[in-house]
Amino acid sequence: MKKLIYSIALISIAVGCKAPKSITVDNLDRTVVNLDLVNIKEDRVKVTVDPGKFTSQDITFHLPKTVPGTYSIDNYGNFIDDFKALDYLGAELLVVKTDENSWKIDNAANLDKITYLVNDTFDIDGEKGVFSPTGTNIDAKNNMLLNLHGFVGYFDGLKEKPYQLIISRPNDLFGSTSLKLSESINLEKMPNSKKDIYLAQRYFEVVDNPIMYSKPDTTYVNVEGIKVLLSVYSPNKAHTAKSIKPQIATMIAAQKRFLGKIDNTSNYSILLYLADPSKLDAKGFGALEHHTSTVVVFPETMPLETLNGAMTDVVSHEFFHILTPLNVHAEEIHYFDYNEPKMSQHLWMYEGVTEYFANLFQVNQGLIDNKDFYKRISSQIESSKNYNDSLSFTYMSKNVLNEPYKDEYYNVYQKGALIGMALDLRLRELSNGEMGILDLMKKLSEKYGKNTPFKDDQLIPTIVSLTYPEIKTFFDTYVIGSTPIPYDQFLAKVGVSFQTEETATSFFLDGQVPYIDGNPENMKLFFRKGIKLNSFLTQLGVKNGDVIKEVNGTAYSIQNVYDLVMGSQSWNEGDDISMLLERNEEEVLLTGKITAPTTEKTSLKEMDLPATDSRVILRTAWLKN
Numbered sequence: 359m360k361k362l363i364y365s366i367a368l369i370s371i372a373v374g375c376k377a378p379k380s381i382t383v384d385n386l387d388r389t390v391v392n393l394d395l396v397n398i399k400e401d402r403v404k405v406t407v408d409p410g411k412f413t414s415q416d417i418t419f420h421l422p423k424t425v426p427g428t429y430s431i432d433n434y435g436n437f438i439d440d441f442k443a444l445d446y447l448g449a450e451l452l453v454v455k456t457d458e459n460s461w462k463i464d465n466a467a468n469l470d471k472i473t474y475l476v477n478d479t480f481d482i483d484g485e486k487g488v489f490s491p492t493g494t495n496i497d498a499k500n501n502m503l504l505n506l507h508g509f510v511g512y513f514d515g516l517k518e519k520p521y522q523l524i525i526s527r528p529n530d531l532f533g534s535t536s537l538k539l540s541e542s543i544n545l546e547k548m549p550n551s552k553k554d555i556y557l558a559q560r561y562f563e564v565v566d567n568p569i570m571y572s573k574p575d576t577t578y579v580n581v582e583g584i585k586v587l588l589s590v591y592s593p594n595k596a597h598t599a600k601s602i603k604p605q606i607a608t609m610i611a612a613q614k615r616f617l618g619k620i621d622n623t624s625n626y627s628i629l630l631y632l633a634d635p636s637k638l639d640a641k642g643f644g645a646l647e648h649h650t651s652t653v654v655v656f657p658e659t660m661p662l663e664t665l666n667g668a669m670t671d672v673v674s675h676e677f678f679h680i681l682t683p684l685n686v687h688a689e690e691i692h693y694f695d696y697n698e699p700k701m702s703q704h705l706w707m708y709e710g711v712t713e714y715f716a717n718l719f720q721v722n723q724g725l726i727d728n729k730d731f732y733k734r735i736s737s738q739i740e741s742s743k744n745y746n747d748s749l750s751f752t753y754m755s756k757n758v759l760n761e762p763y764k765d766e767y768y769n770v771y772q773k774g775a776l777i778g779m780a781l782d783l784r785l786r787e788l789s790n791g792e793m794g795i796l797d798l799m800k801k802l803s804e805k806y807g808k809n810t811p812f813k814d815d816q817l818i819p820t821i822v823s824l825t826y827p828e829i830k831t832f833f834d835t836y837v838i839g840s841t842p843i844p845y846d847q848f849l850a851k852v853g854v855s856f857q858t859e860e861t862a863t864s865f866f867l868d869g870q871v872p873y874i875d876g877n878p879e880n881m882k883l884f885f886r887k888g889i890k891l892n893s894f895l896t897q898l899g900v901k902n903g904d905v906i907k908e909v910n911g912t913a914y915s916i917q918n919v920y921d922l923v924m925g926s927q928s929w930n931e932g933d934d935i936s937m938l939l940e941r942n943e944e945e946v947l948l949t950g951k952i953t954a955p956t957t958e959k960t961s962l963k964e965m966d967l968p969a970t971d972s973r974v975i976l977r978t979a980w981l982k983n
Contacts, residue, residue, distance in 0.1 A: 388520040402475040422696035484878035490640035502571040517561040534589030536569035536650040582614035605666040612723035627651035632658035633750040641837030652676035675716040692811035705755035710774020732962035742772040790978030853973035862957040864924040864939040876916035894955035905940035
């Protein structure tokens with residue numbers, strides 16, 4: 359998953375465990391699920407599930423509490439209404455809701471089917487904390503974004519049973535997905551509707567294949583032996599698949615060249631949902647990966663150039679997940695428990711190395727130059743300082759769903775990527791430039807693959823056995839241990855040094871790093887804690903954690919944050935400024951003059967060295983091999 363902080367984005371396998379012995383099933387053919395996208399009432403989709411015949415006294419049905427790749431508790435059962443269990447005569451069976459996501463059904467031997475209504479997340483203020491690319495949209499005439507974990511659940515012990523999805527939909531809405539369409543037939547009693555039938559081998563395959571139904575705006579990219587479907591929903595037609603295709607083609611081709619023979623993916627789907635910021639719509643922007651697809655959510659108001667840049671950064675990150683965790687992952691991920699999740703300790707690899715590759719491939723393939731790459735590294739170093747730099751990364755990862763560690767999660771894209779960089783540099787140093795972290799990931803992919811998980815505590819010893827004994831010290835010190843990484847020492851080995859300078863920023867953004875964020879639950883904007891504010895904000899008297907109520911007499915919240923950030927671009931030095939803030943539950947009015955915002959920033963530059971210097975040779979191996 360690539361999760362963008364709220365305010366930035368506005369601008370710029372599971373294999374189920376064995377069935378409990380107390381549950382027996384007569385018919386293991388398939389679980390049949392019907393989704394009715396035609397007769398939508400009160401913005402809710404009716405779902406019917408026919409599990410086959412049970413012989414047990416009771417059975418429990420679940421919607422996921424969390425899903426792979428999200429690292430958050432989302433409780434999709436909170437979006438379910440009017441849950442019913444029906445016997446073969448149509449009478450209701452006794453149902454007890456045992457927690458937010460689970461329904462226990464009595465007298466299961468007589469169970470014929472269950473029915474329930476699904477609310478979408480996009481139309482709920484704050485989306486109940488669900489990250490938009492993992493959420494759902496129900497817009498009867500225009501768009502249905504089906505992250506299927508929000509619509510389809512599973513019975514205890516039956517996650518390995520095959521599924522058949524039968525989706526009734528209007529004729530003019532077509533489904534984009536990597537899930538193979540088995541059949542599409544006309545509905546006899548509804549001439550303007552069709553029924554799409556999909557088959558999945560197990561519940562994970564359902565969850566792993568989102569579907570976006572909309573009026574078709576699609577195109578295909580065929581490059582380097584892979585066929586990529588790009589499907590775009592833009593409510594106001596601000597962008598099209600055709601306009602975005604060239605950048606996607608360039609990006610995918612470069613990624614395939616970078617990966618080489620390690621990748622055998624032949625088909626991939628990119629489902630891009632562009633939200634209308636002027637309406638109650640998706641508000642969290644970024645993407646969620648799947649084996650052969652990704653769901654991307656961005657604001658429709660992004661200019662094409664900005665959108666292309668964001669797509670390159672975010673979608674490339676998701677595509678690199680075909681390495682890890684999709685091909686290299688722990689048992690905790692392979693045997694994923696959707697309702698009692700156990701986290702792996704290797705977020706440094708799943709998200710960190712993936713994010714590192716999303717930047718490294720761009721400099722490797724000439725999409726950005728060395729200076730741009732160094733800017734990204736220095737930005738990650740600066741951003742990582744906003745988190746606990748003395749925290750064991752493996753321990754944080756193992757406990758990321760719990761306080762206080764879940765507040766450290768965003769650091770997986772910062773320090774996690776830097777761990778990947780430091781490991782890459784150490785491998786290059788030990789091998790005289792011959793081996794890097796991509797070579798390591800190739801070896802791990804060959805050793806494991808998508809169907810063979812590793813034991814969580816055995817990954818690092820395996821990495822050591824595949825590389826050098828000195829790599830154990832690296833992990834013990836900087837990843838398992840709590841010692842901050844001395845980036846200057848690692849980068850000096852490739853002839854790159856640090857320098858400090860005063861750099862201009864925007865009023866509410868430092869490049870891609872925001873000074874503000876939003877709380878989806880109450881829609882309030884606030885200045886982020888643990889981050890150094892720019893000179894303008896500091897001089898005005900703003901403090902970390904302050905909630906923005908008004909700026910120059912205009913009230914602001916998440917819903918119009920775009921107006922605030924974009925409007926500030928026309929502010930002039932010397933003009934009056936006022937901010938009404940909430941601090942410790944009290945209102946504070948700050949007034950002053952607008953000054954040019956700056957911040958002290960550490961940057962990276964290449965040392966002036968001859969081309970024959972060993973550090974330059976090692977740098978070339980690092981960035982270009």
